[in-house]
Amino acid sequence: MGVCHTAHGSFQTPAFMPVGTQATVKGMTPEELEGLGAEIILANTYHLYLRPGHERVRRFGGLHPFMHWNRPLLTDSGGFQVFSLNSLVKVSRNGVEFQSHLDGSRHFLGPEKAIEIQQALGADIIMCLDECTSYPATQETAEQSLRITLEWARRCQEAHRAPEQALFGIVQGGMYADLREKSAEALIQIGFDGYALGGLSVGEDKDTLFRVVAHTTPLLPEDRPRYLMGVGLVEDILEAVQQGVDMFDCVLPTRNARNGALFARFGKIIIKNAKYADDPFPVDPDCSCYTCRNYSRAYLRHLFLADEILALRLNTIHNLHFYLQFMRELRQALAEDRFGCFIDAFRARVPGESLRDPREEDELGPSPSQRGRAHFSQKQSCALAQPNLLKNL
Amino acid sequence: MGVCHTAHGSFQTPAFMPVGTQATVKGMTPEELEGLGAEIILANTYHLYLRPGHERVRRFGGLHPFMHWNRPLLTDSGGFQVFSLNSLVKVSRNGVEFQSHLDGSRHFLGPEKAIEIQQALGADIIMCLDECTSYPATQETAEQSLRITLEWARRCQEAHRAPEQALFGIVQGGMYADLREKSAEALIQIGFDGYALGGLSVGEDKDTLFRVVAHTTPLLPEDRPRYLMGVGLVEDILEAVQQGVDMFDCVLPTRNARNGALFARFGKIIIKNAKYADDPFPVDPDCSCYTCRNYSRAYLRHLFLADEILALRLNTIHNLHFYLQFMRELRQALAEDRFGCFIDAFRARVPGESLRDPREEDELGPSPSQRGRAHFSQKQSCALAQPNLLKNL
Numbered sequence: 001m002g003v004c005h006t007a008h009g010s011f012q013t014p015a016f017m018p019v020g021t022q023a024t025v026k027g028m029t030p031e032e033l034e035g036l037g038a039e040i041i042l043a044n045t046y047h048l049y050l051r052p053g054h055e056r057v058r059r060f061g062g063l064h065p066f067m068h069w070n071r072p073l074l075t076d077s078g079g080f081q082v083f084s085l086n087s088l089v090k091v092s093r094n095g096v097e098f099q100s101h102l103d104g105s106r107h108f109l110g111p112e113k114a115i116e117i118q119q120a121l122g123a124d125i126i127m128c129l130d131e132c133t134s135y136p137a138t139q140e141t142a143e144q145s146l147r148i149t150l151e152w153a154r155r156c157q158e159a160h161r162a163p164e165q166a167l168f169g170i171v172q173g174g175m176y177a178d179l180r181e182k183s184a185e186a187l188i189q190i191g192f193d194g195y196a197l198g199g200l201s202v203g204e205d206k207d208t209l210f211r212v213v214a215h216t217t218p219l220l221p222e223d224r225p226r227y228l229m230g231v232g233l234v235e236d237i238l239e240a241v242q243q244g245v246d247m248f249d250c251v252l253p254t255r256n257a258r259n260g261a262l263f264a265r266f267g268k269i270i271i272k273n274a275k276y277a278d279d280p281f282p283v284d285p286d287c288s289c290y291t292c293r294n295y296s297r298a299y300l301r302h303l304f305l306a307d308e309i310l311a312l313r314l315n316t317i318h319n320l321h322f323y324l325q326f327m328r329e330l331r332q333a334l335a336e337d338r339f340g341c342f343i344d345a346f347r348a349r350v351p352g353e354s355l356r357d358p359r360e361e362d363e364l365g366p367s368p369s370q371r372g373r374a375h376f377s378q379k380q381s382c383a384l385a386q387p388n389l390l391k392n393l
Numbered sequence: 394m395g396v397c398h399t400a401h402g403s404f405q406t407p408a409f410m411p412v413g414t415q416a417t418v419k420g421m422t423p424e425e426l427e428g429l430g431a432e433i434i435l436a437n438t439y440h441l442y443l444r445p446g447h448e449r450v451r452r453f454g455g456l457h458p459f460m461h462w463n464r465p466l467l468t469d470s471g472g473f474q475v476f477s478l479n480s481l482v483k484v485s486r487n488g489v490e491f492q493s494h495l496d497g498s499r500h501f502l503g504p505e506k507a508i509e510i511q512q513a514l515g516a517d518i519i520m521c522l523d524e525c526t527s528y529p530a531t532q533e534t535a536e537q538s539l540r541i542t543l544e545w546a547r548r549c550q551e552a553h554r555a556p557e558q559a560l561f562g563i564v565q566g567g568m569y570a571d572l573r574e575k576s577a578e579a580l581i582q583i584g585f586d587g588y589a590l591g592g593l594s595v596g597e598d599k600d601t602l603f604r605v606v607a608h609t610t611p612l613l614p615e616d617r618p619r620y621l622m623g624v625g626l627v628e629d630i631l632e633a634v635q636q637g638v639d640m641f642d643c644v645l646p647t648r649n650a651r652n653g654a655l656f657a658r659f660g661k662i663i664i665k666n667a668k669y670a671d672d673p674f675p676v677d678p679d680c681s682c683y684t685c686r687n688y689s690r691a692y693l694r695h696l697f698l699a700d701e702i703l704a705l706r707l708n709t710i711h712n713l714h715f716y717l718q719f720m721r722e723l724r725q726a727l728a729e730d731r732f733g734c735f736i737d738a739f740r741a742r743v744p745g746e747s748l749r750d751p752r753e754e755d756e757l758g759p760s761p762s763q764r765g766r767a768h769f770s771q772k773q774s775c776a777l778a779q780p781n782l783l784k785n786l
Contacts, residue, residue: 023695027702029683052695056671060691068687278449290422294461298453302416302445309420309705 001334002246004040004225006072006124007164008064011039013225013246014334016237016327017074018320019254022047023057023067026254027309027316030069036289036317037324040072040124042249045117046081050100050107054120062122074249075123076229077114077156077170080132080198091131093148111155119162127196128156130170135202142174150186157190166193168227174199175208177215184219194225197245201230210239217243234263234326238346241330242339253323257315260304263322265349269297271315276301289321290314394727395639397433397618399465399517400557401457404432406618406639407727409630409720410467411713412647415440416450416460419647420702420709423462429682429710430717433465433517435642438510439474443493443500447513455515467642468516469622470507470549470563473525473591484524486544504548512555520589521549523563528595535567543579550583559586561620567592568601570608577612587618590638594623603632610637627656627719631739634723635732646716650708653697656715658742662690664708669694682714683707 002013018025018033021044025033033041043063048054060066063073082089082098090097095110109117114129129152133145149172160167169187173179187195197216200209213228217240220226227247228240237248253263262269264284269276271283282292283300291300291314303311333342395406411418411426414437418426426434436456441447453459456466475482475491483490488503507522522545526538542565553560562580566572580588590609593602606621610633613619620640621633630641646656655662657677662669664676675685676693684693684707696704726735 022699022701023692024701024703027706029703029706047699051699052670052691056691059671060673060689066689066692068692277445278452280453296453296459298445298449299416299459299461306415306440306444308415308417309702310417310422312702313420313422313706 001331002225004072006040006166008070008072008124009039011072012331014237014241014327014330015040015247016323017042017247017249018323019044019249019251020067020069021251022051023063025316025320026258027313028320030067030071032317033069033320034071036320037328038071038320040074040247041069042074042076043067043121043123044081045075045078045114045121046085048075048121049078049109049117050102054117058120058122062120064122072125073123074125075118075121075127077127077129078109078117079114079129080229082109083132083134091148093151095129095152096131111152112159114152115156115159115161115167119165123165125166125168125194126160127168128153128170128192130172130198132202133172133174133199135174135199135204137174139174139176139179142172142176142179145174146172146179146183150183153187153192154190157192168192168194168196168225170196170198170229171216171220172199175204175212177212180212180216181219184216188219188221192224194227194247195220196227196229196247198229200228201232206236209236210243213240213243213245217245220244234323235346237326238330238343241334242343253319254316257319258312260311260315262300262315263319271297271301271304273301283318284322287318287321287325289318289325291318291321394724395618397465399433399559401463401465401517402432404465405724407630407634407720407723408433408640409716410435410640410642411716412437412642412644413460413462414644415444416456418709418713419651420706421713423460423464425710426462426713427464429713430721431464431713433467433640434462435467435469436460436514436516437474438468438471438507438514439478441468441514442471442502442510443495447510451513451515455513457515465518466516467518468511468514468520470520470522471502471510472507472522473622475502476525476527484541486541488522488545489524504545505552507545508549508552508554508560512558516558518559518561518587519553520561521546521563521585523565523591525595526565526567526592528567528592528597530567532567532569532572535565535569535572538567539565539572539576543576546580546585547583550585561585561587561589561618563589563591563622564609564613565592568597568605570605573605573609574612577609581612581614585617587620587640588613589620589622589640591622593621594625599629602629603636606633606636606638613637627716628739630719631723631736634727635736646712647709650712651705653704653708655693655708656712664690664694664697666694676711677715680711680714680718682711682718684711684714 003010018038018041020041023043025041057063057066064070082096085101086098088099095108097108099106111129118126130149131145133142153169169192171180171183173183217226225246226244228245230250231248232250260271262271262283269283276297279297281297284292295314300314333339396403411431411434413434416436418434450456450459457463475489478494479491481492488501490501492499504522511519523542524538526535546562562585564573564576566576610619618639619637621638623643624641625643653664655664655676662676669690672690674690677685688707693707726732
């Protein structure tokens with residue numbers, strides 16, 4: 001538990017960052033995000049570089065005034081999207097050549113360029129360009145990929161000029177413990193304002209994911225934020241917080257909302273299901289969000305089936321509230337030194353049903369709650385997350 | 394100018410009703426609509442009968458609780474959509490047989506059924522089933538169509554059982570003055586809580602439209618609301634108010650918003666245009682809406698090109714504010730006995746550029762502002778609208 005201070009105010013950790021890919025968290029106004037308790041959000045450099053263009057955003061004084069968000073903001077480096085949204089990429093030591101997914105135009109992204117773009121976008125926290133090691137990868141491939149990532153990290157740190165922007169390094173190394181160690185050590189030697197775990201949640205099973213998290217997180221400085229990129233479900237966040245992770249981002253709450261999958265403490269509601277057609281109850285009768293206070297499952301189902309914009313809004317409000325409320329309760333438990341009880345209570349209220357995206361069912365194997373139970377029971381004790389306090393970032 | 398009282402509060406006239414076809418004004422929450430000053434909204438019986446079904450809505454206590462809207466609400470009869478959304482309709486004296494535009498299923502809508510459905514939906518104002526006379530139509534066709542509409546009106550009034558719902562009759566008769574007279578007289582003899590002008594804005598030119606409005610409106614009782622269905626642009630509303638019309642509905646502000654066409658006092662902004670790419674100004678620097686207070690044209694253009702949900706929301710907020718602010722100013726002018734000045738000021742601030750939907754350009758002939766000027770100058774004087782005051786509707 002801690003507080004991170006930035007040029008646009010502070011945010012508490014452990015923090016969940018709603019994803020605002022194109023300079024907007026889909027469907028939400030900044031005021032609504034603030035009302036939901038979002039203290040920091042993420043925007044995607046790749047998308048904003050292509051459209052509307054970082055130079056344009058720079059002329060507006062950066063993303064904050066452009067998108068009317070006046071709180072902490074993080075941009076990724078663009079690397080992950082370059083690799084995941086493009087089939088035609090050419091990686092060299094200098095950077096990566098890729099085609100725009102919008103119009104096929106060719107572009108080049110190197111470490112210096114990634115910093116230049118992110119400086120123009122003006123986020124409070126910016127990320128080093130990294131090569132996200134594919135999965136599965138041989139040790140040799142992972143090592144080669146790591147070598148590039150470390151060189152880029154050094155060059156990003158050299159190119160970094162804006163003192164009001166915190167620069168985070170990204171640990172890579174595939175699923176190999178020794179490479180993760182090497183990566184962490186090298187990054188710490190360069191010295192960054194925070195450290196991220198990258199190259200995870202890329203198709204590996206959950207045990208592998210958390211083996212890497214458990215191995216890598218303790219290697220990172222306790223007084224700097226540790227950020228697990230792209231994770232995940234609240235049960236995954238819970239487990240990662242136990243390992244000492246401070247920051248998270250994931251599209252799950254917002255994307256699931258738009259797909260009509262709504263999180264609740266007792267499981268997940270697929271709102272289009274016929275069983276909700278006449279259901280007068282809110283999504284979660286214990287939830288205090290705007291959606292649950294005012295609308296029935298039946299009405300939400302109607303809006304969703306009718307392709308109404310309001311469906312996307314109300315669903316997004318609910319799912320973001322679910323995540324951000326979870327983070328508030330988690331921080332409260334940490335502050336009151338009762339994290340173990342929090343974990344027990346969490347497991348008790350998530351029975352057999354999974355909270356995860358049903359479309360991922362096949363890829364990920366057994367349900368997280370089942371897996372979670374087995375995993376937790378193997379532990380000797382549920383060690384508390386090490387509080388990370390970062391002042392005047 | 395007047396006030397209409399309903400079971401869900403009152404609304405001032407002349408009133409503009411935002412359209413909430415599927416039990417939601419697209420993209421808006423009820424709280425936002427209230428904040429924008431919407432005092433009454435419209436929902437479409439045809440759509441709600443098909444989905445989610447009027448019996449389902451009845452079980453929820455009607456549309457008001459179902460959609461979380463606690464102010465006045467009007468439903469149309471469904472007739473217009475039956476004719477406009479379906480190619481396979483079979484009209485008889487008893488009603489109209491049609492196929493669902495959703496799944497092709499066959500349905501029957503007669504006057505009794507239209508009332509039954511609207512009673513289940515529970516709006517404060519409900520409409521008689523009418524046959525919207527096609528345009529152009531021969532006098533014989535129009536007369537035949539009118540005969541059916543009048544029979545249906547009688548049967549609707551007989552079927553009408555809910556005293557808390559006001560029932561409006563709909564004047565038809567095509568573009569024929571004598572048929573409109575006949576229609577108005579017959580409806581008045583049956584006796585309704587209000588009277589609508591139907592079968593207009595169906596492809597006729599503006600001069601024809603306003604010839605019919607000017608001829609028909611004075612035939613209708615002054616102490617009952619007069620409702621011009623489906624109209625229109627603010628300049629059309631202005632002209633119709635001069636003729637004594639009290640109520641309006643139109644999809645223009647909301648649909649145009651979703652298409653990126655934004656109304657402003659000086660003309661219309663097509664937000665995707667390249668000239669707005671770096672434009673730091675709000676849509677209308679004189680506008681006080683949430684969108685104009687917080688966002689640049691450049692950001693709105695970015696959101697629109699990026700297909701972001703927030704684009705639809707911000708655009709809709711602006712366009713609805715534009716309409717509802719116009720109605721407030723218009724009512725204020727009527728209240729202060731300076732409607733003539735209001736018209737002059739309106740014309741002065743709309744120069745050559747039209748406010749209308751550019752996609753309608755070809756259908757409608759010369760721009761409304763040009764046409765409006767010619768038309769107004771032919772008048773001897775700009776007579777004020779006759780105030781219609783309807784108490785305890």
